[in-house]
Amino acid sequence: MKALNVFSLLALVFLAACSSLSTISRVSEVQQEKFDPVFGNKLSQKIYVHYESWKGVKYVDGGMGRSGIDCSGFVRLTFKEIFGKTISRTTELLSEEGVPVHANDLDVGDLVFFKTGLKRRHVGVFIGQNQFIHVSSKRGVIMSGLHNPYWKDAFWQARRVL
Numbered sequence: 001m002k003a004l005n006v007f008s009l010l011a012l013v014f015l016a017a018c019s020s021l022s023t024i025s026r027v028s029e030v031q032q033e034k035f036d037p038v039f040g041n042k043l044s045q046k047i048y049v050h051y052e053s054w055k056g057v058k059y060v061d062g063g064m065g066r067s068g069i070d071c072s073g074f075v076r077l078t079f080k081e082i083f084g085k086t087i088s089r090t091t092e093l094l095s096e097e098g099v100p101v102h103a104n105d106l107d108v109g110d111l112v113f114f115k116t117g118l119k120r121r122h123v124g125v126f127i128g129q130n131q132f133i134h135v136s137s138k139r140g141v142i143m144s145g146l147h148n149p150y151w152k153d154a155f156w157q158a159r160r161v162l
Contacts, residue, residue: 035131035143043082044108044128050082051133054141071123071135075111078125078133079161083109087161091121098161103146109162112146114154121156 037048060068064077072091079085088094095113106112106126114122124134130146144151 034145035127035129040128041108047078047082047108047125047127047133050078051127051141051143056140056142057135058140059135059137069135069141074133074135074141075123075125083162085162091123094123094161095121095157095159098159101158101160103155103158106146106158107160109160111159111161113156113158114151115156116154122154126158 035044035048037045040048054066054069054074057066058068059070061070062073063069064073069077072089072094075094076087076089079087088097091113094111098111101107101110108126108128110126112124112126112132114124116122122134124132124144126132126146127143131143132146132151133141133143136142136144146152146155
């Protein structure tokens, strides 16, 4: 009988833990996307619609389509579709385009760059409300907050190419 009670207790603990993890995961996802298109300007709304159509497309190094895309490819396609502007294909070249912008002066459409490793760089497009769209190697096309501790620590520079 004691073995059955111990088993029941363990099952309850496991189920409670799973539901807690699920709740934490959902809270994390909600906190990640704080952008509200209603409060954005027309350009940020247009970029948001573009993001929604790409949301979740998986990361593929060198990818340039809906079957897989990388960060600089997504930025390039976003600029072509939204602004009709052709920009460089690599993060390295993009980091030299346009003019530098201070992080406090970001405008919708600015490029945001991050140092994500010793020699690795990452790029996304600022959409407003401290959010940017980009391609995560684990989660595909997503929106993230610049105030997220990871991105805040990894922030390298911003550039205005428009």
